[in-house]
Amino acid sequence: MQINIVSRTENSQKFPLTINIPVDATVDQLKQAIYKVVPKYYPDRQRLTINQSVLQEGKLLKDYDIKEGDSISFKDLGPQISWRTVFLIEYFGPILVHPLVYYFKSQIYGEEFEHSKMQTIAYYMIMAHFIKREIETLFVHRFSHSTMPFFNVFKNSFHYHALSGINLAYWVYGPWNAAGKHGSEREEWLIWTCLGVFAWAQISNLYSHIILRNLRPPGTRVRRIPYGYGFNLVSCPNYLFETLAWLSVSILTKSFAAWLFLVVGSTQMFLWAVKKHKSYRKEFKDYPKNRTAMFPFIA
Structure with missing residues (x-):
């Protein structure tokens, strides 16, 4: 399925992104997929949220009822x-x-x-x-x-x-x-x-x-x-x-x-x-x- 990644920073040159990921993917896999596209943002540097809920590592995307075409908010936590x-x-x-x-x-x-x-x-x-x-x-x-x-x-x-x-x-x-x-x-x-x-x-x-x-x-x-x-x-x-x-x-x-x-x-x-x-x-x-x-x- 396709997921849209939208940055919380206005006028970001790296976002929005469209990520293709399996339906049964985990939050960790999504972060790795973002990292492959934008190597600057390694997984520990990413904060992903949807409907004000922070996506926790180890959980499935479907645990948050994420579906095809949904948008997930991205925040850069800075160097870690x-x-x-x-x-x-x-x-x-x-x-x-x-x-x-x-x-x-x-x-x-x-x-x-x-x-x-x-x-x-x-x-x-x-x-x-x-x-x-x-x-x-x-x-x-x-x-x-x-x-x-x-x-x-x-x-x-x-x-x-x-x-x-x-x-x-x-x-x-x-x-x-x-x-x-x-x-x-x-x-x-x-x-x-x-x-x-x-x-x-x-x-x-x-x-x-x-x-x-x-x-x-x-x-x-x-x-x-x-x-x-x-x-x-x-x-x-x-x-x-x-x-x-x-x-x-x-x-x-x-x-x-x-x-x-x-x-x-x-x-x-x-x-x-x-x-x-x-x-x-x-x-x-x-x-x-x-x-x-x-x-x-x-x-």
Whole structure:
């Protein structure tokens, strides 16, 4: 059958296009057909819609009641970059910044001093978090979308490179928190409690990511209802556990920079959780009604 592809950009020189495609073709096949005609627009760069519905990869055209001669709207999403690459770039910033600030303190602060126990433990906690995130990106995560717009990498990286990288490292490892300084020491019970909560939250976060990974077979975009540890209470326990991990860092360091990163990060994760929660409930009619989005019994 013939399908008309109409660009949302006025006066486009590449469109409209007429694509010949089998009646039982998938959205993926249609995107490949467009790509063959206009090589600039590889499949990940295309957004196709009909009657305000976005055509999802893996589905058949007939799922959208597309027939001979119908017109499909095309939007260029711009140059793309893989989600995996973006995550690796985001988390590499703090991994680079924190050792530089921690070990080259005399060059950065202009004086030599000894780090307090709090600073040392906070350093290893923060480094463990971001190294774990890099490992998860490489070996655990399976992404529902393979790419994002290239320029988003700068916006996404700012959150990590600036807030949890430069800003956090500078204020936590400074001479005002050095050994022997008033207010730099923490009671042993507080240190070990924060460290224990942090370790538990990180392990729980990893386990929730593994549960999500196992829901999606390799190379697919399959979505299923997650069950098990944490998921029986909330839709996004991974966000909850990450929030608790950073809460422990904030309590340990008593740094406004840590609290700022916690507030900004947890707010964003809560917004994502609400969106995913609504998506789950819309997609799955049997989705458990007792679950909340991110915080058990609250929201």
